[in-house]
Amino acid sequence: xxxxxxxxxxxxxxxxxxxxxxxxxxxxxxxxxxxxxxxxxxxxxxxxxxxxxxxxxxxxxxxxxxxxxxxxxxxxxxxxxxxxxxxxxxxxxxxxxxxxxxxxxxxxxxxxxxxxxxxxxxxxxxxxxxxxxxxxxxxxxxxxxxxxxxxxxxxxxxxxxxxxxxxxxxxxxxxxxxxxxxxxxxxxxxxxxxxxxxxxxxxxxxxxxxxxxxxxxxxxxxxxxxxxxxxxxxxxxxxxxxxxxxxxxxxxxxxxxxxxxxxxxxxxxxxxxxxxxxxxxxxxxxxxxxxxxxxxxxxxxxxxxxxxxxxxxxxxx
Amino acid sequence: xxxxxxxxxxxxxxxxxxxxxxxxxxxxxxxxxxxxxxxxxxxxxxxxxxxxxxxxxxxxxxxxxxxxxxxxxxxxxxxxxxxxxxxxxxxxxxxxxxxxxxxxxxxxxxxxxxxxxxxxxxxxxxxxxxxxxxxxxxxxxxxxxxxxxxxxxxxxxxxxxxxxxxxxxxxxxxxxxxxxxxxxxxxxxxxxxxxxxxxxxxxxxxxxxxxxxxxxxxxxxx
Numbered sequence: 001x002x003x004x005x006x007x008x009x010x011x012x013x014x015x016x017x018x019x020x021x022x023x024x025x026x027x028x029x030x031x032x033x034x035x036x037x038x039x040x041x042x043x044x045x046x047x048x049x050x051x052x053x054x055x056x057x058x059x060x061x062x063x064x065x066x067x068x069x070x071x072x073x074x075x076x077x078x079x080x081x082x083x084x085x086x087x088x089x090x091x092x093x094x095x096x097x098x099x100x101x102x103x104x105x106x107x108x109x110x111x112x113x114x115x116x117x118x119x120x121x122x123x124x125x126x127x128x129x130x131x132x133x134x135x136x137x138x139x140x141x142x143x144x145x146x147x148x149x150x151x152x153x154x155x156x157x158x159x160x161x162x163x164x165x166x167x168x169x170x171x172x173x174x175x176x177x178x179x180x181x182x183x184x185x186x187x188x189x190x191x192x193x194x195x196x197x198x199x200x201x202x203x204x205x206x207x208x209x210x211x212x213x214x215x216x217x218x219x220x221x222x223x224x225x226x227x228x229x230x231x232x233x234x235x236x237x238x239x240x241x242x243x244x245x246x247x248x249x250x251x252x253x254x255x256x257x258x259x260x261x262x263x264x265x266x267x268x269x270x271x272x273x274x275x276x277x278x279x280x281x282x283x284x285x286x287x288x289x290x291x292x293x294x295x296x297x298x299x300x301x302x303x304x305x306x307x308x309x310x311x312x313x314x315x316x317x
Numbered sequence: 318x319x320x321x322x323x324x325x326x327x328x329x330x331x332x333x334x335x336x337x338x339x340x341x342x343x344x345x346x347x348x349x350x351x352x353x354x355x356x357x358x359x360x361x362x363x364x365x366x367x368x369x370x371x372x373x374x375x376x377x378x379x380x381x382x383x384x385x386x387x388x389x390x391x392x393x394x395x396x397x398x399x400x401x402x403x404x405x406x407x408x409x410x411x412x413x414x415x416x417x418x419x420x421x422x423x424x425x426x427x428x429x430x431x432x433x434x435x436x437x438x439x440x441x442x443x444x445x446x447x448x449x450x451x452x453x454x455x456x457x458x459x460x461x462x463x464x465x466x467x468x469x470x471x472x473x474x475x476x477x478x479x480x481x482x483x484x485x486x487x488x489x490x491x492x493x494x495x496x497x498x499x500x501x502x503x504x505x506x507x508x509x510x511x512x513x514x515x516x517x518x519x520x521x522x523x524x525x526x527x528x529x530x531x532x533x534x535x536x537x538x539x
Contacts, residue, residue: 174327176334297418301341304425309337312432313330313448 005091008251008259009083012092015263016082016239020231021045023238023270030278045231052224060121060217070117071218071225077110078232087239087266089251089259090161099158100148103240104141107192110229111137118214125206129213132289136198136210139296140191143184146303150181151244153310160243168247176313180306182245186280187299189237191292194230196281198292208286235270242269325373326445329490332366333449336486337428340459343479344424345417349407349471353398356475360390363482366449367489373445378497379489386485389504394478394511401515402471407528420466424459431455442491449490456483470521470528474514481507 025045032039041047059068083094084103098106115130152158154175155166191198194211203209215226243250249265251258287295339359346352364387371379435451442450460480467473481503488495495503518528525532 174324174331176331179331180334180338294417297421298345301421301425302338305334305337305341305428308425308428308432309330309334309452312436312451313334 002091005093008089008091009093011259012088013079013083016079016087016232016235019267019270020082020235021049021228023235023274024231026271026274027234027278027281030275031281034278034282045227049224049228052219052227053221055220057220057222062121063217064120067117067120067217068222070113070120071222071229073113074110075225075229075232077106077113078229078236081106081236082232082239084160085236085239086161086164086243086250088262090165091252091259092161095159095161100152100160100163101145101158103160104144104148107233108137108141110233114214114226118217121217123217125213125216129210129216132210133214135289136191136292136296139293140188140299143296143299143303144188144192146300146307147181147185147188150177150303150306150310153307154178160240164243164247164250165252167244168250175310177306177310178245180302180309182241184299184303184306185241185244187295187302189241190280191296191299193234193237195277197284197287197295200286203286208289210289238270238273239266242266242273323373323445325369326448328369329366329373329445330448332362332369333452333486333490335362336366336456336482337452337459340456340479340483341421341424343475344420344459344463344466349402349469350399352472352475353395353402356398356479357391357395359479359482360386360394363486364391366486367494370445370489370493374493376493378500379494381497382485382489382494382500385500385504389508390478390482393508397511397515398471398475401518405471405518405522405528407469407471415466420462424462427458427462428455431458439491444490444493447490450487453483453487453490456480456486459483468529468531470514470518470530473530474511478507478511 022042022045025040025042028044029039029042080094080098081103084092084098084106086092086095111133115133118126118130118133120126148158151163151167154177155163157163157166190196194201199210200208201211204212206213211230215223218226246269249262249269251262336359339355339362343352343355343359346355364383367379367383367386370376371383431454432451435454439447439450457480460476460483463476463479464473467476485503494500521530521533522528
């Protein structure tokens with residue numbers, strides 16, 4: 001492990017921690033502009049976190065240790081995900097810890113913890129939210145895996161760093177399979193991050209909320225950690241999407257300077273991605289919860305089509 | 318990796334993939350008007366793909382069939398269908414499909430079957446677009462599936478026409494298209510078929526007050 005790689009890893013983690021709430025704030029701001037509302041300040045998520053970390057924790061009388069442990073587990077999972085995904089450089093000492101399949105598992109672990117914690121206190125909303133989260137999760141996971149298989153077929157590896165390096169070095173070739181995989185990945189990201197067609201991050205309406213229903217019982221620093229983890233998840237998915245489908249500009253091994261140069265590029269890419277997310281959320285209406293399987297089924301279909309098209313058209317040709 | 322594959326082959330593959338995607342979109346579409354628009358779009362993509370094959374291989378008759386496809390399948394047929402839908406007042410018809418995700422899964426199985434069946438056949442062919450034979454077969458089968466799962470008359474006709482799209486793609490990809498006479502004959506057939514079916518629509522509606530084909534299962538003699 002080189003010193004440069006170690007520094008790069010630390011830098012990537014620190015950047016993730018700092019940028020994640022900013023990305024959430026940026027998306028909220030874009031969304032407000034597009035919907036003709038006056039936007040909250042860009043730094044609003046930081047103010048939120050600051051406020052929540054100072055507040056006392058209120059726990060339900062029958063809350064088990066799991067309930068207190070879950071926010072830390074979820075936060076840890078998301079931080080690990082952000083550390084593995086090559087946002088600035090592919091030279092990450094932590095990258096061998098988990099390939100893309102394990103990465104899906106890390107997201108799954110976080111989902112299980114937050115759903116269990118939601119059911120732990122025993123309120124109606126908590127278990128309702130937890131069950132819906134599992135429904136969305138179990139439909140989104142196969143689609144995400146199929147997307148990853150398509151990319152793994154192209155680059156002959158399931159390691160994120162290798163996939164990104166292969167894709168960044170390819171010649172300009174039209175891959176229909178990559179286009180399919182990209183659309184499927186967008187669908188999955190929308191569902192996994194509780195964005196509009198599946199869930200509304202701003203709602204507290206009983207009948208429709210998924211993510212918010214699960215964290216109703218949390219307060220104080222626990223809530224702060226969960227909110228931060230949600231931002232980190234959005235950041236992780238954005239970085240994963242950017243790394244897989246727009247990998248240009250990510251630094252190679254043993255190149256610390258290129259990594260510094262990659263940071264502004266990442267900011268620009270994330271800024272554009274945030275705008276697009278806000279646009280998607282504005283033009284789409286939230287769908288009924290029972291339409292979610294159809295939505296994610298479409299994502300699965302697209303991912304499988306990408307895989308098949310890859311096998312049929314691109315391997316032999 | 319497919320480095321070194323000429324751009325035209327990449328474009329043909331891309332067009333074929335889009336045609337497959339549109340076939341699935343048609344399978345999932347509940348409303349009549351967007352369905353016809355999707356069909357028109359499929360015709361447009363098909364014309365584009367044929368044009369690329371024509372430009373690459375310098376086959377004069379493929380230019381004609383690309384133009385014919387554009388005129389007939391991307392413009393004339395959608396226009397006729399649009400007019401029919403307006404005249405029949407079925408613009409807002411929403412079909413209750415059998416479980417879209419299940420249909421999609423069946424569709425995926427069909428695509429896998431089609432790809433496997435077409436693979437040995439396409440190895441025999443030496444055309445630039447031979448890889449798309451599997452997609453052409455899949456499009457035909459998806460159109461079949463659409464005709465089976467639909468109950469209303471117009472989506473069934475659209476399915477029939479989409480099947481013809483698939484056959485056309487198969488002909489282009491396997492042998493650079495059929496002889497001009499055959500192609501003209503098929504084009505005329507399809508056109509006349511749609512016009513006759515249009516007349517049938519009015520008859521069906523006069524008889525049953527709806528375009529639901531399932532009513533016809535209860536027909537009796539005398």
